[in-house]
Amino acid sequence: MDDDVIIASAALIIINEEETRKRPKRKRRWWTTTLFKSRKTCSESQLMTNLQVEMEYGLFNNFCRMSAKEFEWLLNAIGPEITKQNTNYREAIPTKERLAITLRFLASGDSYTSLSHLFKISKQAISSIVPDVCKAVIKSLQNYIKVPSDTQQWKQIAETFSTNSNFPQCIGALDGKYCASQNPIHGNYKSDDSIVLMGIVDADYCFIYVNVGCQGRIGVDGGVFENTPFYKQLQDNELHLPKDDVLPYRKMKIPFVFVADNAFPLQKHIMKPYLGNHGSGSVKRIFNYRLSRARGIAENAFGIISSVFRVLRKPMLLxxxxxxxxxxxxLYLHNFLRKNKISRDIYTPQGSFDRDNDGIVTRGTWRIEDLTTPLKSYLPLRDVPRTNSLANEEVRTEFAEYFATIGQVPWQNIKLQLLL
Known part of the structure; x- marks a missing residue:
């Protein structure tokens, strides 16, 4: 290219840049709509204040799923993470409103559009607020879900399971759910993607381990547990579990175990029910009943979460x-509310969980909603038959024989007659 052409090209570029600078900027039609402009006169802050005034009627607790005191504590904990600065163009959405929006989204499962009308904030802003606040909540509540770090903590869990559920040497109840989601980017609404949630619950209905992973379509099974970091630690003996011990008045040493359903494998540290129907009074049927009592802890914990945080009950458009x-x-909010003395009775009032008093079962209130409102998400994992090793069968047999003999409870034979 000769010099004349280069000079001409440079001159043309300079002329175009000058014309661009002189071109008047297009005037923005509006910064916000009339609906959202009214937020200052009828703001969410005013709504929250009114709800706090009506505390005695439980309106605030129902709206945010926690008391005003826990709300303020959480607000102070995550405030530095979610606070935004005002600009020359607009005022930032207050931190209190950001938390209220997120809690209401979790509690109701309403769409961003619906929340936009309630809070008078654009759904584009809400779509940014919710994930930011969620990340801040998880970060602030990290210590509320922790795997026991030493043998003594595991033994304390086992003692509580033995007292409350009559299942000795049980150190947790394992369960999982499929949570459906619809990815709005790909726009594939004909078949939902599923997110597999795994959790281990202690005897007080609190999670000691959770794993949430994107596993594709609802075609996978409970085998995804074997891909979790917890499972690898379990196999590598890195969890500091108690050493194998004998059941009362028995001779065979057996490991401390997690109880699960048939979606999970029978392994050294994982006990599951016997497949099939078994005769009344049989050893296998007794074992299945006793295991179901302990495993019901996890079933109730998962049920309470979906009953309170209704965002889990239908596919999320996220x-x-x-x-x-x-x-x-x-999950973190569940543990936070269960471990807090003030919010505990608000979050899980009397009658929330199943109660088995000497074989007489009273169903928890969370089950009523499951019967009246079919779930579109938060579905149980599929049962998967597997071949069990002889060593693992021997451990299960030892538990079964103990429950049928020296470890029996007076009402188990009466209860067995009610089982189908």
Whole structure:
């Protein structure tokens, strides 16, 4: 290219840049709509204040799923993470409103559009607020879900299971759910993607381990547990579990175990029910009943979460990564509310959980909603038959024989007559 052409090209570029600078900027039609402009006169802050005034009627607790005191504590904990600065163009949405929006989304499962009308904030802003607040909540509540770090903590869990559920040497109840999501980016609404939630619950209905992973379509099974970091630690003996011990008045040493359903494998540290129907009074049927009592702890914990945080009960119109963050937030809030003395009775009032008093079962209130409102998400994992090793069968047999003999409870034979 000769010099004349280069000079001409440079001159043309300079002329275009000058014309661009002189071109008047297009005037923005509006910064916000009339609906959202009214937020200052009828703001969410005013709504929250009114709800706090009506505390005695439980309106605030129902709206945010926690008391005003826990709300303020959480607000102070995550405030530095979610606070935004005002600009020359607009005022930032207050931190209190950001938390209220997120809690209401988790509690109701309403769409961003519906929340937009309630809070008078654009759904685009809400779509940014919810994941930011969820991440801040998870970060602030990290210590509320922790795997026991030493043998003594595991033994304390086992003692509580033995006292409350009559299942000795049980150190947790394992369960999982499919949480459906619809990815709005790919727009594939004909078949939902599923997020697999795994959790281990202690005898006080609190999670000691959770894993939320994007696993594709609802075609996978409970085998995904074997891909979790917890499973690898379990196999590598890195969890500091108590050493194998004998059941009372028995001779065979057996490991401390997690109880699970048939979606999970029978392994050294995982006990599951016997498949099939078994005769009344049989050793296998007794074992299945006793295991179901202990495993019901996890079933109730998962049930309470979906009953309180209704966002889990239907497919979330979110990207899988954001949907996973929402699910994790619900789990951390569950432990936070269960471990707090003030919110504990608000979050799980009397009658929330199943109660088995000497074989007489009273169903928890969370089950009523499951019967009246069919779930579109949060579905149980599929049962998968597997071949069990002889060593693992021997451990299960030892438990079964103990429950049928020296370890029996007076009402188990009466209860067995009620089982189908």
């Amino acid at each position: 990207q899988p990564e954001r949907a996973s963050t929402v699910i994790m937030t619900c």
